[in-house]
Amino acid sequence: MKRDFLTLWDLSSDEIEAVLKRAIALKAGKDASKCPLIGKSIGLLFEKASTRTKVSFEVGIHQLGGQPVYMTSQEIQLGRGETVADTAKTLSRYLSAVIIRTFEQEKIEEFAFHSSVPVINALTDLHHPCQGLSDLMTILEKKGRLKGIKLAYIGDGNNVANSLIEASSRMQINLTIACPEGLEPNPDVLERARENAKSEIIILRETKEAAGMADVIYTDVWVSMGQEEMTEGKKRKLAKYQLNNALLSCAKEDAVVMHCLPAKRGQEITDEVMDSPRSIVFDQAENRLHSQKALLEFLLVSRP
Ligand code: CP
Ligand code: NVA
Numbered sequence: 001m002k003r004d005f006l007t008l009w010d011l012s013s014d015e016i017e018a019v020l021k022r023a024i025a026l027k028a029g030k031d032a033s034k035c036p037l038i039g040k041s042i043g044l045l046f047e048k049a050s051t052r053t054k055v056s057f058e059v060g061i062h063q064l065g066g067q068p069v070y071m072t073s074q075e076i077q078l079g080r081g082e083t084v085a086d087t088a089k090t091l092s093r094y095l096s097a098v099i100i101r102t103f104e105q106e107k108i109e110e111f112a113f114h115s116s117v118p119v120i121n122a123l124t125d126l127h128h129p130c131q132g133l134s135d136l137m138t139i140l141e142k143k144g145r146l147k148g149i150k151l152a153y154i155g156d157g158n159n160v161a162n163s164l165i166e167a168s169s170r171m172q173i174n175l176t177i178a179c180p181e182g183l184e185p186n187p188d189v190l191e192r193a194r195e196n197a198k199s200e201i202i203i204l205r206e207t208k209e210a211a212g213m214a215d216v217i218y219t220d221v222w223v224s225m226g227q228e229e230m231t232e233g234k235k236r237k238l239a240k241y242q243l244n245n246a247l248l249s250c251a252k253e254d255a256v257v258m259h260c261l262p263a264k265r266g267q268e269i270t271d272e273v274m275d276s277p278r279s280i281v282f283d284q285a286e287n288r289l290h291s292q293k294a295l296l297e298f299l300l301v302s303r304p
Pocket of ligand 1: 049050051052053054123131260261262
């Protein structure tokens with residue numbers, strides 16, 4: 001049976017562990033000349049802009065011997081009203097998997113329901129599981145473990161926060177989110193994660209309380225793609241939620257700084273923090289490549 005990756009719940013803790021282990025091996029150069037995706041074409045259907053996700057998937061597919069086929073909805077008939085179901089059924093006849101970046105989570109779920117090939121979520125308004133996978137790899141690489149790590153997320157309770165909640169629940173990371181009232185993460189995501197978690201998942205208002213003794217401190221933009229009309233109100237609410245040196249000084253001395261990027265420098269993160277030696281944001285970006293290659297292998301190669 002095909003496996004999709006629409007949220008981090010689609011992989012068990014053991015499977016995530018295996019994918020991370022493989023990602024670290026691939027990064028170290030193992031099996032660099034193997035081409036497990038030879039003869040396979042993988043679609044990338046994007047309805048929002050992307051630098052890291054687009055390029056890391058295209059390069060990763062190429063490195064695995066496959067062919068990436070990038071398309072925006074505007075250049076295929078989906079943009080002219082062909083249904084999601086008909087698009088999914090058609091693309092399944094040509095492609096071995098489809099990687100989708102879109103708005104509503106329901107849309108990718110509908111696509112996956114009608115697709116006979118694996119569907120990978122490359123970001124929706126609700127989730128960013130590929131980012132979560134890369135974040136786990138990066139924390140493991142820098143801290144040597146995941147279980148028991150204290151991760152602090154500062155800012156908007158958005159798609160990246162939702163996926164960090166699921167990643168933390170799966171891998172026993174203690175997560176504290178500091179966000180303003182009304183900008184909390186999705187309540188259903190939170191409830192499910194808490195039900196399944198063997199670690200703490202805490203939501204609070206005070207940034208310094210969240211950052212206190214953190215091993216990792218993470219932030220993301222205040223205004224996500226597709227939410228541009230909310231900019232002013234959101235910015236006002238989030239003004240106190242900036243990741244700056246004062247906040248970073250509350251975390252552990254060896255704490256590292258993460259951001260999924262792109263960053264809006266001067267808003268959610270200052271230049272000095274983003275460019276400090278404690279910032280690992282570009283390792284995090286690089287790890288998108290390795291973790292997604294491991295994910296593709298898991299979904300398309302190591303399974304019958
Ligand atoms: N972090 C991330 O997904 O970046 P892009 O929007 O550039 O793909
Ligand atoms: N929360 C951001 C993440 C971008 C990678 C957005 O959805 O725009």
